[in-house]
Amino acid sequence: MAQTVADRRDVDFVLHEQLAVENLSKHELFADFSKKTVDLVISEARNLAIKEMMPVLKAGDEEGCTFESGKVSVPESFHRVYELFKEGEWIAMCDDPQWGGQGMPSTVSLAAKNFFHGANFPFMLAILLGHGAGKLVEKFGTDKQKELFLKKMYTGEWGGTMLLTEPEAGSDVGALTTTAVKNDDGTYSITGNKIFISSGEQDLTKNIIHPVLARIEGAPAGTAGISLFLVPKIWVNDDGSFGEPNDIACTGIEEKMGIHGSPTCSMTLGSKGQCRGTLLGEANKGMRAMFVMMNEARLDVGMQALGCASASYLNALNYARERVQGRHLRAGGKDAPGVPIIQHPDVRRMLLGMKTCTEGCRSLLFYIGLCEDMIHISNDADEKARYQGLIDVLIPIAKGYVTDRAFEVCSQGVQIYGGYGYTKEYPQEQYLRDCKITHIYEGTNSIQAMDLLGRKLGLNKGRAFGDLMAEIRKTTETAKGIPALAELAGETEAAVAKLEETARHIGLMAASDRMMTAFAHAYALMEVTGDAVMAWMLLWRASIAAQKLEKGAKKKDTPFYEGQMAGARFFIRTVLPVSLGKMDVISGGDSIAADISDDAFGGK
Amino acid sequence: MAQTVADRRDVDFVLHEQLAVENLSKHELFADFSKKTVDLVISEARNLAIKEMMPVLKAGDEEGCTFESGKVSVPESFHRVYELFKEGEWIAMCDDPQWGGQGMPSTVSLAAKNFFHGANFPFMLAILLGHGAGKLVEKFGTDKQKELFLKKMYTGEWGGTMLLTEPEAGSDVGALTTTAVKNDDGTYSITGNKIFISSGEQDLTKNIIHPVLARIEGAPAGTAGISLFLVPKIWVNDDGSFGEPNDIACTGIEEKMGIHGSPTCSMTLGSKGQCRGTLLGEANKGMRAMFVMMNEARLDVGMQALGCASASYLNALNYARERVQGRHLRAGGKDAPGVPIIQHPDVRRMLLGMKTCTEGCRSLLFYIGLCEDMIHISNDADEKARYQGLIDVLIPIAKGYVTDRAFEVCSQGVQIYGGYGYTKEYPQEQYLRDCKITHIYEGTNSIQAMDLLGRKLGLNKGRAFGDLMAEIRKTTETAKGIPALAELAGETEAAVAKLEETARHIGLMAASDRMMTAFAHAYALMEVTGDAVMAWMLLWRASIAAQKLEKGAKKKDTPFYEGQMAGARFFIRTVLPVSLGKMDVISGGDSIAADISDDAFGGK
Known part of the structure; x- marks a missing residue:
């Protein structure tokens, strides 16, 4: 049956083939999370998402919330879902069982959330907020505060x-x-x-x-x-x-x-x-506490956007496979039969763009989860610091870049439906409307860009950013050894080298008297860094796929792996060259956005 | 007072300083439209837009239309505006007075429409549709059909x-x-x-x-x-x-x-x-009739998008000037006073992007109107054909490119308001929602891209596209002679040369057995052509501004002209280099979007 929330095959691919989460279960902390258990968790989450959450997405949108003399009612249908979340103990997936948590690896919880958010992220906000507040109590509360509040919050009673x-x-x-x-x-x-x-x-x-x-x-x-x-x-x-x-x-x-x-x-x-x-x-010390929570909150926003994108993509894909409209471009004569619109080149371009964006973002976000998990199981302070640095530098990408790209995916998701996409008969327009908030809350995307340039680029004397580049190079090195990917790996490597040079350039600018100009290019820096991270993730995916195909994948898996090869090629050949142009812009460092007088904007 | 629909100074600039519409009044057909009359028309249109249309924009959105046993009611408040449109004879602005039209130059009517659409384009759809239907009667009707229907339609009675x-x-x-x-x-x-x-x-x-x-x-x-x-x-x-x-x-x-x-x-x-x-x-011959109407209809869609963009920009600009939040980036210490957010570099970047997009699109759309007018007053068949060719090649840009950019402007218009932008308290989110339809109707933007590559690039053996390039070169030649613009002109010229090469390349590809691949890059061709057209329009504007500044502009005009200089520089230095990367993508001609198997998209 066609999927409409998140592609299970792809979620499994990231968990098991790309990130090898079962390795985590070798550690005592995650010993309960064998591959079999992980698969079971994901299946349950997916069931809940598809059977209970998705069916009330539209009702939630139409009914909305009501306010009357101080009381707020959420959509009626959300009550049942909330009870199921409590019963299934889905609120504190990664937290200490002592307080009602499930002790799950973060990577696995993110996979579950991909389904939850894709099915109904407006509902999920209540869950996320409740959990986040609990986390504050856990991290900063006195024993008494924990005793009074924590378990009730983690279990969703409050x-x-x-x-x-x-x-x-x-x-x-x-x-x-x-x-x-x-x-x-x-x-x-x-x-x-x-x-x-x-x-x-x-x-x-x-x-x-x-x-x-x-x-x-x-x-x-x-x-x-x-x-x-x-x-x-x-x-x-x-x-x-x-x-x-x-x-x-x-x-x-x-x-x-x-x-x-x-x-x-x-x-x-x-x-x-x-x-x-x-x-x-x-x-x-309130702000310090906020900062501790910030990475998790921003990662969650990226996950919300991914949910919208992955659902919008799958809906569009199914529609494009079924909707017959127009003839094949190569068909001779007007008597040629109509074809499903997936056969039209520009629809394919859009779908491939949506696919690579969704999959690349999924890998990135789950990877951040894996870094969290590695911090928890590592005993090596340097290693912990390295993973923390990777998380810190990736968070503005996970929030700012991912939400921007996801919104574009949702817009194309409307587009593929044509006029129908603009109607409320289909979920596409809701994903687009819902997704827009992800650009704004938990720090606007402008703030993410400033965070990357102002704080993260120079974090640990630039080591965090350097570690990210080194991680990307590991993948390009591997891919260079795979004949089918060698060229793409070379192109990615060149882009990464140019990104490093660009980052160095803008970093120096930001520390000079050209600071205003540097920050006027901060957004572009976030975009090109995000592009490089996407290329990395997609090339990593393709490297695995190429090896599987070479070894002779099962027939039913072959199209999936071929899709991975195609995705990397599409992104590296159609997005990355544009990113190089954007790097030129940053290095060019034109100062007009800083220099223009306020009056010259007009409008008076 | 701050403006919120369309910048009057800028509208006047395009009409009088860039396109010199008063030259049209030298011709008998437009003899009534002296500069004074044009200014009066625009003032009246603007008044109607601001005083009557804009105040009911939100009511129209919230109340919407209702359907009950075959009857449809439009928002109650729209009735008064419709009566004012009839009274003011705003429906058939450019049409033959014999049938109730005003005989106005198209250029002037577009300026009026900029205000109308910016104030309330959902209302305007009834006006546009009524007029378009009338146009069909005028062009294709028998004398009897015209007698029975036309005047009643052009005057809005029906x-x-x-x-x-x-x-x-x-x-x-x-x-x-x-x-x-x-x-x-x-x-x-x-x-x-x-x-x-x-x-x-x-x-x-x-x-x-x-x-x-x-x-x-x-x-x-x-x-x-x-x-x-x-x-x-x-x-x-x-x-x-x-x-x-x-x-x-x-x-x-x-x-x-x-x-x-x-x-x-x-x-x-x-x-x-x-x-x-x-x-x-x-x-x-019904389809042929449709094609005759298509250019006007698609230009109107571009105008709708421009309306959304220009209103969203002005609202955002006013908000950015008033909203105090955060300290200046260069301010020392946390006791520094808060500043209006227009002083933050990333807000300036967004505003400048919104400004250049709005202004460049305005120039483009009005220019198409001027081409229409030139066809009407010209007696030279070659000249008429040349203008028609320019219109034909620019229409997919006016519809596809302009609506894409306008939607981005509206999205940034939400962004600048932060959380407030997402609420219905401000008009920004409505502009974004309304604007989305412009991507879809009158031929989806995919179809615009196919039209450009499949029909317009080779139109008149490529002469139409060549004429466009020649027009751009006239502007770059002029600008090369202006010291302050010489460099920017050179950069634009280089981009145009590369665009020509790219267009030649993809044109050949489209005619070869690589047709599917070529059409998978059609959208990018539309984007890079649109970028070149924007650069042209902004450089043209800056050339005029530079000359005025050199001659010593009035003090109150100086910031406006400086804004024109800034806009051209911003676009040519931050958008055009990215466009060059996109041209590389097209010339690279990667075939993966055409080649990927349907199954490899996943989702099953």
């Missing part, structure tokens, strides 16, 4: 959020004005307003635990004076019993372009002067 | 549509199955089903005149057997009085991603066997 953004402090977190005043009993009284809070209020759980960023009276200005607090919707007494409802309220939800199934709430804390919270972690 | 698409015949028009059988009285009985009919039914006008594509019994298969018919919603007797309601009915409207203000109707003709129509033009 929900969670992240109260960060304020009307005047969006991307600029340091500007926030929510205040905290210490009470005699050690709790804090919190006052302020927050916006854009996903699942800030909902009717899925009995309680909601809000991590809140606020400034303790008298704390320094900017990010150095921000602390993190835990504010439960309903107060939890020391014995775990419910106390009074807290003075935190939802004052409205946003009408949005997409992700209608996820309530985006405005929250008011302490309007009656009675909002109580407890400090989470150290005072004034 | 609406119009175009019944082309069928469920199994979308892009492949030749596959349509609606049939026509001749009656004894010379009328035809028509039977069939049509979909995606904009304004197929509405409550704005008393009657709706439907041009319908159908196949006369016994006509040849394919496009050679298609005829055009005129089917009024309410029959019109020979004396102009209303007869019986015709047997044509709307059976439903589409739920869509955007353009909610425009009803997209499914239509059934002859369900009771009583749908009557009259032949419009010659039997079996």
Whole structure:
């Protein structure tokens, strides 16, 4: 049967053939996760995604969330799915079993998430937020806080959020004005307003635990004076019993372009002067805590975009195989029979672009998961640092680059359906609308680009970026030894060399008095680095495929491996040369975007 | 006051400084359109757009259209705007005054449309369709048909549509199955089903005149057997009085991603066997009539996209000037004051990209209007043919390239607003949703790319494309003589030379046994040709600006002209080098998109 969420064969390929996750099970920590177990987990996740989540995607979009006198209702059909998530223990897949987690390798959890997000990512936001809030408690909470909250959060009995953004402090977190005043009993009284809070209020759980960023009276200005607090919707007494409802309220939800199934709430804390919270972690170290969570949150956003892209691709592919329209380009005469549109060259070009993007991004994101897992099982500090560096440098790509490419995939996914794609009869337009948010939250893609140039390029004296280049070269070296890939490997190697030169150039520019100009090219740097990473991942995939084909793959596997060979060739021959042009732009370092006067933009 | 629809200064610049429309008034046909009159027309159009159309854009989106037992209601607030369009005689701006037209130069009408589309293009669809249907009557109708219908259509008393698409015949028009059988009285009985009919039914006008594509019994298969018919919603007797309601009915409207203000109707003709129509033009020549209308329709789609882009840009620009967030990149310490986000390098990069795209596209589209006007006033057959060739080769760019770029502008327009851009509180997300349809209708952008490679590149033995290159070279020659632009002109010239070589290469490929591969690169050809056209337009603009600045422009004009200099430099230095990479891809002519087996796409 045709697939519509994520290509199982390809997910399995990345897990087992590319990343060899069963190797992780040799380590005690992941001993339970043999290949057989992993396959079972993925099958269960896939079932849940296809049978329960996907069927309510559209209902979630159409019904949306409702707000009435402080109460928020999520789409009715989401309740059943939420219960299934709790029952199946899918919320804390990778976390400590002591607190209700499953102790799964991150790589495997990402494969499961590919199905979940592809089936219904607006639903998933409640799950992700709840888990993220729990993670903060696990990492920074006192024993008492963990005892009171953690298991209930990881098992989904209570929900969670992240109260960060304020009307005047969006991307600029340091500007926030929510205040905290210490009470005699050690709790804090919190006052302020927050916006854009996903699942800030909902009717899925009995309680909601809000991590809140606020400034303790008298704390320094900017990010150095921000602390993190835990504010439960309903107060939890020391014995775990419910106390009074807290003075935190939802004052409205946003009408949005997409992700209608996820309530985006405005929250008011302490309007009656009675909002109580407890400090989470150290005072004034709230931003540090945020940074710890940032990689996971940004990786999740990339996963959401991948979900949209992989579903949009499969839908488009199925449609292109079935929809008969027009004659074959080579057909003689107008009496020639109609053909499925997959036979039209420009449809093939679009599909191949969508396929390589989806598959390359899948490999990248799962690879980041593997790096996480390697950190957990490694005993070598250098090795841990190396993997952490790889993660740090790849995260802006996983968030900024992946979401940009995924949105393009979704746009082409509409395109392949023609007029039908623009209607709500098919899911394609929803994937496009939903996907757009991934460019914005958890740090806009502009911020990702600045992060890559400003922080990651020079991280560990440039070693992290260098390690990434070295990893890519391992693959090009292998591929050079494979006759069918030698040329493509050479082309990739040349592009990587040019990227290194480009990165060096812009890095120096950023540290000079041409800083403004350098940062005006930061986005292009993110794009060309992302292109190189895609080429790497696709060439890596093709190297495996070439070896399998040479050894004589099973007949049913042959088209899949040939598709891998085709994908690498397509990307390296049609995207990478364009990327070289973009590298020329960066090295050219034209300063006009920095230099132009504000008035010259016009519009007055 | 800040502008939000289209930049008046820039519109005036294109009309008067770049294209010198007042020269048209030297000719008898356009003698009424002095500069003063043109300015008055634009001011009136702009007022209507800003005061009446823009305020109901959101209402149109939220209220949308409703369908109830065959009747369709458009948004309530659109009725007043429609009446104003009738009163102001804005429907047939360029048409013969004999039939209620205004006899305006096309160039001027496009400037007016820039404001109309930017303010509310979903509303405009009813206007455009009504006019287009009238144009068919004017061009192909008998004297009787014109007498009965034309003036009522051009003045907006009656609406119009175009019944082309069928469920199994979308892009492949030749596959349509609606049939026509001749009656004894010379009328035809028509039977069939049509979909995606904009304004197929509405409550704005008393009657709706439907041009319908159908196949006369016994006509040849394919496009050679298609005829055009005129089917009024309410029959019109020979004396102009209303007869019986015709047997044509709307059976439903589409739920869509955007353009909610425009009803997209499914239509059934002859369900009771009583749908009557009259032949419009010659039997079996319906497709030829369609082709005559195609350029205008596709140019209009480009205009719609430009409207979205220009409004999204101006909104983003105003927001970026007002929204204070974060510190200046060069600011020392965290106590530095916040700055408007227009001061952040990546915001400037986005704004400059949006500006150059909007302005370059505006110049291109208005230029096509000027070519139309030149055809009308020229007495020289060669000159007419030359302008027609330029139009024909530019139309796929005006539709395919412009709509792609405009969508990117709208996406960045959301981006600059951050989280707010994703909410319905601001118009940005609607522009993005509305704009998406422009990729699809009037021939998908894939079809535009095929049109460029398959028909336009070789048109008049390649002379049309050659004339375009020659026009670009005129501008680069001029710019080479301007010191401030000499380098940019050289870079553009080199790109154009490379484009010519690339076009020659792919043209030969398309005529060889590598046809499938050539067409897999058709889209890239459209993109690089579009890039060259943008560079041309922006360099042309900069040449004028440089001359004005040298002569000593008025102080209030200086930033505008400097903005033109900046725009050309930005595009030529940051987009054109990427385009060169894309040309390498085309010339490389990799065949994988043609060669890959259908099964290798995966998903099964």
